[in-house]
Amino acid sequence: MPLTYEFAAPRRIVFGSGKRRELGKLVADLGDRAFVIVGSRTLMASGEIGELLTLLQTARVDAILLDTISREPLVTDVNRVAGLLKQQGPRAGDVVIAIGGGSAIDLAKAVVAVAAHPESEGIVDFLEGVGRGVAVTRETLPVVAVPTTAGTGSEATRNAVISSYEPTFKKSIRSERLLPKLVVVDPELALSLPPAVTAATGMDAITQLIESAVSRRRAPIPMALALSGLSGAVAALRVAFLDGSNLAARETMAHAALLSGMALANSGLGLAHGVAAALGVHAQVSHGLACAVMLPVAMRFNLTTCETEFAQIGEALSGREWPTRRAAAEAGLSTIEGLLFDLRISRRLRDLGVTEEQIPQLARDSKGNSLSGNPRDVSEGELCELLAAMW
Ligand SMILES: [Fe+2]
Numbered sequence: 001m002p003l004t005y006e007f008a009a010p011r012r013i014v015f016g017s018g019k020r021r022e023l024g025k026l027v028a029d030l031g032d033r034a035f036v037i038v039g040s041r042t043l044m045a046s047g048e049i050g051e052l053l054t055l056l057q058t059a060r061v062d063a064i065l066l067d068t069i070s071r072e073p074l075v076t077d078v079n080r081v082a083g084l085l086k087q088q089g090p091r092a093g094d095v096v097i098a099i100g101g102g103s104a105i106d107l108a109k110a111v112v113a114v115a116a117h118p119e120s121e122g123i124v125d126f127l128e129g130v131g132r133g134v135a136v137t138r139e140t141l142p143v144v145a146v147p148t149t150a151g152t153g154s155e156a157t158r159n160a161v162i163s164s165y166e167p168t169f170k171k172s173i174r175s176e177r178l179l180p181k182l183v184v185v186d187p188e189l190a191l192s193l194p195p196a197v198t199a200a201t202g203m204d205a206i207t208q209l210i211e212s213a214v215s216r217r218r219a220p221i222p223m224a225l226a227l228s229g230l231s232g233a234v235a236a237l238r239v240a241f242l243d244g245s246n247l248a249a250r251e252t253m254a255h256a257a258l259l260s261g262m263a264l265a266n267s268g269l270g271l272a273h274g275v276a277a278a279l280g281v282h283a284q285v286s287h288g289l290a291c292a293v294m295l296p297v298a299m300r301f302n303l304t305t306c307e308t309e310f311a312q313i314g315e316a317l318s319g320r321e322w323p324t325r326r327a328a329a330e331a332g333l334s335t336i337e338g339l340l341f342d343l344r345i346s347r348r349l350r351d352l353g354v355t356e357e358q359i360p361q362l363a364r365d366s367k368g369n370s371l372s373g374n375p376r377d378v379s380e381g382e383l384c385e386l387l388a389a390m391w
Contacts, residue, residue: 005220005221007221008266009156009265010156010179010181012026012183013185014184015258017186017187017188018186018188020189021055022184023052023184026182026184027056027095027144030182031093032060032093034096036052036053036063036096037069037081037108038099039069039070039098040069040070040100040101041068049065052099066085066096070103072102072103072161072163072287073106073162074163075124075163077107078110078114078162079114079123081107082111082114094141095144096108096111096142096143098144098145101154105152106154106160108145109143110126112140112143113160113178116136116139117138127173128171128172128173129169130164130169136177144183145182145184147183148189148193150190150193150198151202151205152201152205152257153208153258153263154261156258157179157261157265158178171368179265187251188250190253191245195241199237199241202241202256202343203237203288203289203339204288204291205253205257207272207294208273209230209259210295210336212225212263212267212269213227214302215267215373215375216375217268218375221266222264222266223263223312229256229263230317232252232256234335236252237339238342268372269373270298271294271302271370272297273370274367275290275298275371275383276290278361278366282362283362285354289345292340293346296333296347301378301386302375303329305376307326310328311325311328313329314329314332318332347390348390348391354391359384359391360384362383363380
């Protein structure tokens, strides 16, 4: 087979504890007016946002607080915030800064896309599988991503996941133009995350690293990123869960999450993410928790299809060599099972509020972009069986 691939990533990544204090001059390199989207009210109350606005003003960047979002973004959120942006008369020299988890960063990406296409009727036009298939053909305002949760990797991806409850869906807008132009990862921002959020978001990153390494569209650079991100991530997540103030553990997880975003954006995902989208929209299970629950099931289902890759993953996760590929692959799976136990994450769907009657609907709505990357074909019937067994 000839070696051929493409790889796209954010234009500039600045990583390190305390680096948020350089945001003023970093943003000033991109523009002179910044619209800020904040990912939670807690973050607003923490004083971090006030400091950010001061940093921007000191660097002669006009700063305007656009919105705060405390949930995964809905179609209505995107259209409302895009309306707010349009009222400001976007112009060259504007940037949109998203500081928060994946929700804030996804909202920013979706908003700049809608704002760049005033003729569109809103975000639904752009969403895969539900909209009119409108492409992002114009250059958008640059997005600056400042992740605070060490999980989704959205700071390094070209898609935004948008949900709707009427009708019910969770779909992506996707375009190379939505890749953030600047990413500033400051692991100190995650120091105050509560243990349950640390666990769920960390499991999202680990799931992304594993799924991108075995995806049907797997490629050399994402594989290298995945193995690098996985080594050390399990130990670091355990420490960060037990002692949120451990900066070294927060650094390892922030780095793993960033790599997971770069990996998935260039390889695709699989079964766990396919079902996670359906669990989110039908049972309101948070994305990270849904990934965590699905990960061991997806690994078991795919194990024999990608034994070589799973053996490499097993060695990265367990930190040692094994006599056979199968033993290494199994070691990876049992490391993940042990991690879920330590993070006190239930592996039963009923504990997440899923009813048995929802299973056929979940199986039906799991199909989509992520599932199409799964290395082994999975039918709706097989999905029903897998979900019933974990109910
Ligand atoms: Fe994810």
